[in-house]
Amino acid sequence: MKSQGHHRFVLEQPGERMLLVVGLNPSTADETHPDLTVRKVVGFAEGGGYDGFAMLNLSSERATDKRSLSATLDDAMYRKNLDVAADLLQRYPAADILVAFGNDISIRPYLKQSFRDLYSVLRASRGGNGFKSGDLRRKEIPAIRFMPGKIYEKLK
Secondary structure, eight states, rough: EEETEEEEEEEEEEOOOOOEESSSOSSSOOOOOHHHHHHHHHHHHHHOOOOOOOOEOOOOOOOGGGGSOOOOOOHHHHHHHHHHHHHHHHOOOOEEEOOOOGGGGGGGGHHHHHHHHHHHHHHHHHTTOOEEOOOOOOSSOOOOOOOOHHHHHHHH
């Protein structure tokens, strides 16, 4: 786990077949104490045949309630969050990516920009390939593949 103060940049369980999950913001979970979201990610990954996962977030700020996220973005922590994402993508170039934050992206204005920037990092690492979209409440891996560019266009 990479964290700094009230920020967590990634929660990682390394494996050969990796699932990278992009959430909204980290809560209190760590390697020894998963929260509900991380337990869902672990179950989703195991159900899909993955033996490892990494949980990234649009905001690195820890908050148990998304409505308590800061009104403004901490630029230094934001840049570090993007750097950690780029590093993960270099280490796991074949990992599947699941975008799992839903409509809560609208809770803070900077989260849409965070997605745009993270999308640019992801797209650059993949040469424009698609991503999986799904609902962590479902047991099966979704069959839907989509191009985040369509979402990206809606966020402009």
